Amino acid sequence: MSETIEQKCLSKGVKLTDQRKVIAQVISESKEAYGESDHPDVDELYNRVSKIDPKISIATVYRTVKIFEEAGILAKHDFKGGKARYEAMIESHHDHLIDVKTGEIIEFVDDEIEKLQKKVAEKHGYTLVDHKLELYGIKKKSQ
Template identity: 55%
Template structure:
């Protein structure tokens, strides 16, 4: 990533209040796909005055500006990641909720092939796989 969520928000002309800067910093530091409650917990360690409503308003604003991507992984929670992350797909562990990012050239090629066969040029996609860990033998 060459720039930060905060710098992209400022470049988009968004007013960067102190709470928005904290939330942007927390999002930049995230190595997972946090939901609003996780963002609040992390942001509150920096500024305990930040509310859940502020987190929701901020992630919605960042999403509308194309700075964040919102994902729903079937658990009823919206999760967020930077929109400038390199393309990847997701595998969600159904037992733990862990989100595993992966890239597979065969899947990418197959998606292109399917789109072409159906008469389309693929311009984007999101792939989320849901699985249960197999016990080792």
């Protein structure tokens, strides 16, 4: 089982106030509650957090997300659409397919794409050390 956000905060020395614990809990549980495609923005996180503790301000959510991101606990994604979206930092690599109409985000791993990216880097004289792939599309209508 992977570490929760709260466990990651403790292991990285990030101080956990009661409000940060609530925010960490909501982020940790977001994939289970909202599905694998859940990459909430700060407004969505705030809406979820305020249902648990209405005293938490949106400014607190913004500050906490920034702290978690700087500590390497959250990954920030700037998918098209204007708002930064977040997910818990995980050890395994994956790419994203984003539906431009619905905003649905599909996480995937494709060995052929991984091999091709390394091949392209090597062709140009580089060793690939990192990458991120975002594909944008519109779902085809069922026939």
